Amino acid sequence: MAKKNQVKTKALYKKLNKLLDASPTIELSSRKCWVIFSDLHMGDGGATDDFKRNSKLFEKVLGEHYLKEKSTLILNGDIEELQRFPIKKIVTQWKSIYDLFNAFNAEGNLFKTIGNHDLELQLMKELPFDFKHYDSLKLNFRDNHLFIFHGHQASKKYQEHNDLIGFTLKYFANPLGIKSYSVSHSSRKQYKIEKSVYGFSAFNKIVSIIGHTHRPLFESLHKVDRLKYKIEQLCRDFIEAKEAEKDLIRAEIKSQKKELKKYYRQNKDHSFQSYVYNTLFHIPCVFNSGCVVGKRGMTCLEIEDGKIRLVHWFDKKTSKKYLKQGSYQPEQLGDSDCYRMVINEESLDYVFTRIKFLS
Ligand SMILES: [Mn+2]
Numbered sequence: 001m002a003k004k005n006q007v008k009t010k011a012l013y014k015k016l017n018k019l020l021d022a023s024p025t026i027e028l029s030s031r032k033c034w035v036i037f038s039d040l041h042m043g044d045g046g047a048t049d050d051f052k053r054n055s056k057l058f059e060k061v062l063g064e065h066y067l068k069e070k071s072t073l074i075l076n077g078d079i080e081e082l083q084r085f086p087i088k089k090i091v092t093q094w095k096s097i098y099d100l101f102n103a104f105n106a107e108g109n110l111f112k113t114i115g116n117h118d119l120e121l122q123l124m125k126e127l128p129f130d131f132k133h134y135d136s137l138k139l140n141f142r143d144n145h146l147f148i149f150h151g152h153q154a155s156k157k158y159q160e161h162n163d164l165i166g167f168t169l170k171y172f173a174n175p176l177g178i179k180s181y182s183v184s185h186s187s188r189k190q191y192k193i194e195k196s197v198y199g200f201s202a203f204n205k206i207v208s209i210i211g212h213t214h215r216p217l218f219e220s221l222h223k224v225d226r227l228k229y230k231i232e233q234l235c236r237d238f239i240e241a242k243e244a245e246k247d248l249i250r251a252e253i254k255s256q257k258k259e260l261k262k263y264y265r266q267n268k269d270h271s272f273q274s275y276v277y278n279t280l281f282h283i284p285c286v287f288n289s290g291c292v293v294g295k296r297g298m299t300c301l302e303i304e305d306g307k308i309r310l311v312h313w314f315d316k317k318t319s320k321k322y323l324k325q326g327s328y329q330p331e332q333l334g335d336s337d338c339y340r341m342v343i344n345e346e347s348l349d350y351v352f353t354r355i356k357f358l359s
Contacts, residue, residue, distance in 0.1 A: 008156055009196070009199070012154065012156055012196060012200075013199075013200050013203070015153065016153060016154065016200050017204075019135060019136050019149060019153055020136070020138065020145075020147050020204070020206070022135065022136070023134070023135070023136040023137055023138040023147065023148075023149075024134060024137060024138065025138045025139075025140050026111075026137065026138070026139055026140065027139075027140050028139045028140060028141040028146070028303065029141075031071075031072040031109070032069075032070060032071075032304070033069060033070075033071045033072070033302065033303065033304035033305075034071060034072050034074060034139075034302065034303040034304070035066050035071045035072070035073055035074070035300055035301070035302050035303075036074040036076055036148070036209060036289045036300055036301040036302075036303075037058075037073070037074070037075055037076065037289060037292055037298075037300045038075070038076035038077050038078060038079075038115070038150065038210075038211025038212070038289045038290075038291065038292075039077070039078045039115070039211045039212070039214055039289075039290075039291035039292060039293060040058070040075075040078065040079045040080075040291075040292045040293070041078055041079075041080075041081040041117060041291075041292075041293055042079060042080050042081055042085075042090050042093075042094050042097070043081045043084060043085045043089075043090060043093070044085045044089040044090065044093050045093040045094070048084070049081075049085075049093075050081065050293040051081070051094070051292065051293060053293065053295075054292055054293060054294070054297065054298050054315075055094070055097070056315075057297065057298060057313060057314070057315050057338055058097070058292055058298060059096055059097060059100065060333065060336060060338055061298075061313050061333065061338060061340075062097075062100050063100050063103075064333060064334060064336070065333055065340070067100065067103055067104060070107070070109070071109065071302075072104075072109040072110070072111070073101075073104045073109060073110050073111070074111045074112075074113070074137065074148060075101070075110070075111070075112040075113070076113050076115070076148060076149070076150055076209070076210070076211045076289060077113050077114055077115025077116075077117075077118065077149075077150025077151070077152075077211050077212065078115035078116065078117040078118060078150065078211065078212065079112065079115070079118055080117070080118040080121070081117050081118075082117060082118050082119070082120045082121070083117050087120075087121075087124070087128060088128065091128045091129070098129060101129070101131065102129070102130065102131075105130060105131045110131050111134060111137055112131055112132070112133050112134065113133065113134045113135065113136060113137060113148065113149060113150055114133050114134070114135055114150065115150035115151075115152060115211065115212065116150065116152035116212070121133055135149065136148060136149035136153075137149075139303075141306075141348055141352070142349075142352075144205075144206070144207070144348075144352045144355075145206045145207070146206070146207045146208075146209055146303075147201070147206050147207065147208045147209070148208075148209045148210075149208070149209075149210060150210065150211055150212050151193060151197065151210030151211055151212030151213065151288075152212050154193050154196040154197045154200070154210070155189070155192070155193050155196075156192075156196075189213075190213040190215055193210075193212065193213055194213065194215075194217065194286060194288075197210055197286050198283075198285060198286050201285035201286055201355075202283050202285050202355070202359040203359070205355050205356060205359055206285065206355075207284075207285050207286075207287065207348075207351060207352070207355070208285065208286050208287070209287045209288070209289065209301060210286070210287075210288050210289075211288060211289050211290070211291065212288075213288060214290060214291040214293070214294075215288060215290065216288055216289065216290030216299040216310055216312075216343070217286055217287055217288035217290075218284075218287060218310045218343065218344040218346075224260065224263060227256055227259060227260045227263070228260070230256050231253060231256050231257060231260070234249055234252055234253045234256065235253065237249055238250070238253070283354055283355055283358050283359045284346065284351050284354060284355070285351075285355050285359070287301055287308065287310070289301045290310075296314060296318070296319045297312055297313050297314030297315065297318070297319050298312075298313050298314075299311065299312050299313070299343075300313070303348075306347055306348050306349060307345055307346065307347050307348065308345070308346055308348055308351065309342050309343075309344065309345040309346075310342070310343045310344045310345075311340060311341065311342055311343065312340075312341045312343050313338060313339070313340055313341070314330075314338070314339055314341070315337050315338055315339075316337045316338075316339060317337050323339070329341075
């Protein structure tokens with residue numbers, strides 16, 4: 001069993017290496033600032049369109065903040081939800097968003113990579129927009145590399161099952177009004193993908209930036225830390241939740257607690273010296289932009305002045321509680337209801353020094 005897994009991992013690393021080698025390289029310093037969004041899952045504007053919820057927030061933030069600041073925009077996969085909606089409907093419904101993408105593109109400030117939900121774009125003879133697609137990108141920072149790709153490429157099972165998932169969603173799920181089932185809802189799958197990307201990145205001494213799991217990652221935490229943070233967050237959510245949501249949160253806390261207990265039971269080493277995915281030190285080599293379809297707003301990664309930041313954007317009408325939390329200082333966008341909150345920030349020099357010495 002262990003041997004079989006090793007073979008699979010080796011094949012996966014080989015695949016990722018090929019992707020890395022084929023990536024177009026761009027100097028990080030060629031642009032003043034970068035912003036990376038992923039997982040918009042744009043649909044037809046109907047009830048099952050996951051993008052709809054934060055579409056106004058996204059449009060405002062992109063147009064009135066990042067475009068004005070002359071940021072270079074990276075759209076890192078799953079921008080169109082082509083597994084459930086035809087491209088024509090998406091482009092018509094979200095014309096104002098494509099106008100913004102075009103404005104970035106006109107300045108040479110747009111890069112778009114392919115995800116598993118918009119994979120079909122690669123097969124289309126004629127695209128309804130001007131910009132092209134990349135499988136992945138490589139940003140060069142003082143001879144260090146930031147490898148940007150959607151993330152589905154790191155799933156061992158992805159190749160075999162994606163077509164089937166697409167078929168099922170398009171023909172069965174949508175008429176019933178079921179929202180997209182994806183890797184983002186399975187924490188075991190999320191963990192597996194993060195672990196694969198982590199291993200690959202540490203081995204190659206690079207930083208990987210992905211999306212796909214919808215889970216913002218700034219530093220790859222140990223599983224125990226992650227479970228503990230999650231439980232703490234759920235307890236906070238519980239206090240502010242509506243009555244109807246409380247049962248769900250209660251069940252979620254119970255299941256996370258169970259997983260934590262299971263980990264303690266199965267792992268004799270409670271000192272966690274074998275830190276993060278079985279390496280000795282905590283190596284910050286995987287970052288994830290999260291997604292645009294979050295219930296409490298959207299997340300993205302920014303790179304500016306040699307620093308990388310995880311940023312959370314929210315609308316005060318829907319996520320008022322963030323304004324009350326003391327530890328962060330949300331910044332208002334003009335006099336709008338939109339706020340920008342820096343969750344975490346680190347210098348890239350520090351990140352790559354840790355990678356160089358500790359991996
Ligand atoms: Mn995806």
